[in-house]
Amino acid sequence: MTKAALITLNSSDDPVANLAMTTDLIDAAVGRGATFVLTPEVTNCVSTSLAHQEAVLCTQGTDPTLRGLRETAARHRVWLLIGSLALKTDDADGRFANRSFLIDPAGKIVAKYDKIHMFDVTVSQSESYRESAGYRPGDKAVVADGPFGRIGMTICYDLRFPYLYRDLAQAGAEVLTVPSAFSETTGQAHWHVLLRARAIETGSYILAPAQTGLHAEAAGGKRRTYGHSLAVSPWGDVMYDGGEDVGYGIVEIDPNAAKDARSRIPSLAHDRSYEGTAHE
Numbered sequence: 001m002t003k004a005a006l007i008t009l010n011s012s013d014d015p016v017a018n019l020a021m022t023t024d025l026i027d028a029a030v031g032r033g034a035t036f037v038l039t040p041e042v043t044n045c046v047s048t049s050l051a052h053q054e055a056v057l058c059t060q061g062t063d064p065t066l067r068g069l070r071e072t073a074a075r076h077r078v079w080l081l082i083g084s085l086a087l088k089t090d091d092a093d094g095r096f097a098n099r100s101f102l103i104d105p106a107g108k109i110v111a112k113y114d115k116i117h118m119f120d121v122t123v124s125q126s127e128s129y130r131e132s133a134g135y136r137p138g139d140k141a142v143v144a145d146g147p148f149g150r151i152g153m154t155i156c157y158d159l160r161f162p163y164l165y166r167d168l169a170q171a172g173a174e175v176l177t178v179p180s181a182f183s184e185t186t187g188q189a190h191w192h193v194l195l196r197a198r199a200i201e202t203g204s205y206i207l208a209p210a211q212t213g214l215h216a217e218a219a220g221g222k223r224r225t226y227g228h229s230l231a232v233s234p235w236g237d238v239m240y241d242g243g244e245d246v247g248y249g250i251v252e253i254d255p256n257a258a259k260d261a262r263s264r265i266p267s268l269a270h271d272r273s274y275e276g277t278a279h280e
């Protein structure tokens with residue numbers, strides 16, 4: 001059994017403060033026996049201002065949050081999934097990357113994943129998002145091996161694209177990570193059911209550490225996220241729901257649970273080809 005800790009954050013637009021808070025929560029979770037710790041999407045900075053992000057974000061090679069969290073993983077000798085960091089890139093259009101990292105107990109980066117699906121959505125007249133204005137999308141699905149089995153890496157809005165999860169599971173992933181900063185509105189309507197569906201249809205653990213609450217910004221915060229960091233078993237049971245508070249929760253990952261679920265319902269191996277509507 002691996003003890004995995006899901007951390008719920010209320011990141012502000014100040015990366016220094018966010019790193020301090022995240023490190024404290026990792027220390028506490030490891031003190032309770034966690035050997036795999038997961039943080040939410042944009043752990044380092046939640047901001048609605050491109051100018052502010054331009055001023056405070058760094059590249060992967062110089063980012064202090066990445067450096068600090070790698071040191072923390074190595075100090076405790078634990079695995080760490082940094083849900084994502086907002087990072088500068090050398091793209092000509094100046095867009096950032098929304099990048100998740102898997103860090104091993106030596107502090108080494110063993111895998112990284114750039115969020116593929118951008119949240120360009122008008123939820124209502126008063127609430128819209130244009131993620132692709134600030135971030136450039138990734139174009140590669142990523143699986144990576146940890147001591148607890150193979151991990152499929154995704155981020156937030158990816159959750160709405162079930163074939164990505166199917167592809168990751170069919171590539172051998174038994175733990176699918178969905179670090180998020182889900183909107184409060186859409187979270188209330190869709191979060192639990194989508195996460196449980198992805199777990200059930202892939203026979204995989206879903207680990208979804210989330211941002212929560214009203215996010216403070218120097219210029220006046222207005223963004224609200226849903227919270228409810230969630231762990232779901234491969235059979236679809238909710239193992240942990242972090243509610244709305246900042247903190248962490250620990251779940252035990254059974255290395256046989258995905259195989260058990262898949263042998264009871266082998267739908268992952270029952271794809272049939274048909275004409276007309278297949279993706280790609």
Ligand SMILES: O=C(O)CNC(=O)[C@H](CS)NC(=O)CCC(=O)C(=O)O
Nearest residue numbers: 042119129131156157181182183186
């Ligand atoms: O903006 C950043 O700094 C980082 N990116 C995010 O937080 C993104 C874009 S606003 N949020 C989501 O994908 C929420 C998806 C969601 O809420 C849904 O699918 O309903």
